[in-house]
Amino acid sequence: MNKQEAIYTEANNCQDCYKCIRHCPVKAIKIEDHSASIMHHLCIFCGICTSVCPAEAKIIRNDIHTANYYLHQEAPVYLSLAPSFVSDFSEWPLEKFMAACKKLGFEAVSETALGAEMLSAHLKDWIPEQKNGIYISSCCPTVVELIQKYYPEHIGKLTPFVSPVQAHARLLKKLNPNARVVFAGPCISKKTELDFPDNAVDTVLTFEELSKMFDNEGLLPELVDVSVPDHFYPKQAHNGRLYPVDGGMSNSLQPDVAQTSSSFMSFSGMATVKKLLDNMPETNGQTLFLELLACDGGCINGPGRASSGEIIQSRSAVLATNQEQEGAVLANYSAIPLAMDYQFNFIEKQPTFPEDEIREVLSSIGKMTPDDELNCGGCGYNTCRNFAQAILGGKAERQMCVSYMRKMAQNKASVLLRKMPYGVVIVDENLKVIESNELFASIWGETSQLAYDARPGLEGASIEKLTPLSRLFKNLLHSGHERIEKDLEYEGRVLHVSLFTIQKHKQVCAIVRVPGEHDVSVDELLLRLKQVVRENMQTAQKAASLIGENAANTECAINTVMDSMKGGSNA
Ligand code: SF4
Ligand code: SF4
Ligand code: SF4
Known part of the structure; x- marks a missing residue:
């Protein structure tokens, strides 16, 4: 069996964006070496991170090799097929789908819904015998993991029976003791059931994996011949087919237990389920059966689906397959034990x-x-x-922390500005200072220097009030030109002003130097800047990726200036 965890991180793909952490309902992900790795002992295998990761770094374990291994052994391999195949493989006529499965090497295709019906049969006897209280369906392995790991106070409420797929595998193995059972469905967390005590399933495929197996063998609906019409083994299922839709299990149970004082409710989606478990209601002297499914709308919306069709169509497709219960036929299977004790899988209290x-x-x-x-x-x-x-x-x-990173980037960029041997200012389209260094303020005399002392960096100050440069700034902002060079006289000194566009019509930067006083060569300046920028680049890039370019504006400005000056020095 594949020992890889059911969901894992491909560290090389991870872009460190934290989206998976944001969406993980139990925060089972930690950042380590710039990669978001899953802490499997905390994970409930809901698969949400695999759906939201933009870099395809969260991977669902591929069990195709394991299935193929069994398919090439002597023992017959039965496919336990989840009911929602009707929506995921809707382009396949049933007889062609079954023929394709046979071509893959399966002995027969059997409906997991039979296991659901076996479970329903047990529950119909079991629920009326219970004391008043709340009972929670154990069908969804993610809900089971959630309760075991995070709500141990509710473990006793889990109905003490295996899931439908386990019941079905037990049935198939009872009928064929040497058989292997491969389950295929839209669920990832079923893969974790392989580690449950008394597991009867040999491997679990998602519908996506089954679809890939068809692709690998070139099996397409239009190419598959049906020589002899086939049937589900050992028989067709009935209302067990409703289990993958939210409320389907409750609906299939209610007709027979309605005469008791039991109530049935169904909820789906992680947020809803967690809310319910956080605030478990009073039962007011009744028996309340809760059908809880981790995926919104039920398994029809599971993370291992082969198609991304609308949930409403999937629901309709599944509901359309429901048929009236045959009743007595199931009695043949009632002797198969389905008991399960969920007192395992605990985690240490956080x-x-x-x-x-x-x-x-x-x-x-x-x-x-x-x-x-x-x-x-x-x-x-x-x-x-x-x-x-x-x-x-x-x-x-x-x-x-985005705001911490922004402050770090800004602080580092400010240090960078302060280290520059010229007066530097960055100005926005309203002629307000974004940032400047002290040398810039000191060039314009006492008033500017006092303003800088009061507000280091001069953020928000009006450039028109501080300097006579406003016309130059306006020209550059208006024209969008890359660069303006100008010598001007100010209080008896000649100043050389270089203005650069950072963001067309939005942000400009000015470098002001007094020839003879600020005579660092351009090459030396570039060398210093490069050194500081290299040191700070990682921070700036990180901040930029997390919060957008604006946070790293000052640093970008310096780079723009450097590029521009480099061009000038080469000329
Ligand atoms: S969502 Fe994907 S890329 Fe982003 S941190 Fe998580 S694993 Fe990495
Ligand atoms: S599978 Fe679910 S619980 Fe596990 S890390 Fe991903 S989002 Fe979190
Ligand atoms: S709702 Fe269904 S598909 Fe989703 S985790 Fe639970 S059992 Fe799996």
Whole structure:
């Protein structure tokens, strides 16, 4: 069996964007060596990260090799086919689909829905016998993992039966003791059931993997011949086919247990399920059966689907396959044991950290007071406090905080500006200073110097009030030209002014020098700038990728100036 975890990270692909952390419902991902790795002991295998990662760095384990291995052995291999195949393989007429499976080497195709019906049969007897209280379906392995790992107080509420696929595999192996069973469906977390106690399934394929197996063998609906019409083994399923839609399981149970005082409710989607588990309702002397499915709308929307069709069509396709229950036929299978004890898979209680340690981390990322806590989610965590706790727990790094990175980039760029041996200012389209160095302020006399002392960097100051350069700035902003060079006289000194466009019509930069006073050669200046920029580039790029180009404007400005001056020095 493949020992790789069901979901893992391809570290080389990871772009360090934290989107998977933002969407992970249990924050089971940590940043390590610039890669978002999954902490599998905390993961509930919902597959959300595989859907949201823009870099295809979160990978679903490929079990095609394992399936092929079994298909090339002597023992017959049965395909346990999840009911939602009708929507994922809608372009395949059923008889052609079954013929294609046979061509892959499967002995027969059997409906997982039979396992669902076996489970329903057990539950119909079991629910009325229970004391009043809440019972939660154990059909969805992600919900089971969620409860085991994060809501151990609700483990006792899980119905003590295996999932439909396990029930089905037990049935197939009862009928054919030497058989192998390969499940195919839209679910990733079924792959984790392979590690459950008393697992009866040999391997799990997603529908996407099954579709790839067809592709690998060149099996297309129009190319597959059906010599002898085939049937589902050992029989066709009925209302067990409803299980993959939200509410389907409850609907298939209700007709027979309606005479009891039981109520049935269904909920799907991680956010809804978690909310419910956080605030479990009172039952008011009733038995309440909860059908909880991790995927929005049910398994028809599972992360291992082969197609990305609309959920409404998938739901309609599955509902259309439902047929009236045959009843007695299932009695043949009732002797197959389906009991399951879910008292395993616990995780250690997540550590809590003292307030002073949390505050210390918050301070280290510039959150001195609660007002500084932006709770912007850029780091992947909902709140700055959660992020601080993740840092303390070794799951996160300070550099993941966007505002911290922005400040770092700005500070470094400011240092860079201050180190320049000329007066430098960056101005926006409203002629307001974005940033300047002290040398720039000192060139224009006492008033400018005082203004700089009061507000280092002069951010927001009007260039018109500080200097006589406003006409030059206006010209450059208006024209969008790359560069203007000008000598001008100011209070008895000749100043050389070089203006550069950073962003056409939006931002310009001026370098002002007094020949004879600021005589560092252009080459030397470039050398110094390059050194500082190289040191800071990583920070600037990181900030730019997380929060857009604006945060790194000052640094970009310097690069623009450098390029421009380089051109000038070569001329
Ligand atoms: S979502 Fe972003 S951080 Fe997560 S694995 Fe993909 S690229 Fe890496
Ligand atoms: S599979 Fe789900 S729980 Fe696991 S890391 Fe991905 S998003 Fe988080
Ligand atoms: S809802 Fe269905 S597809 Fe989604 S995780 Fe649960 S069992 Fe798997």
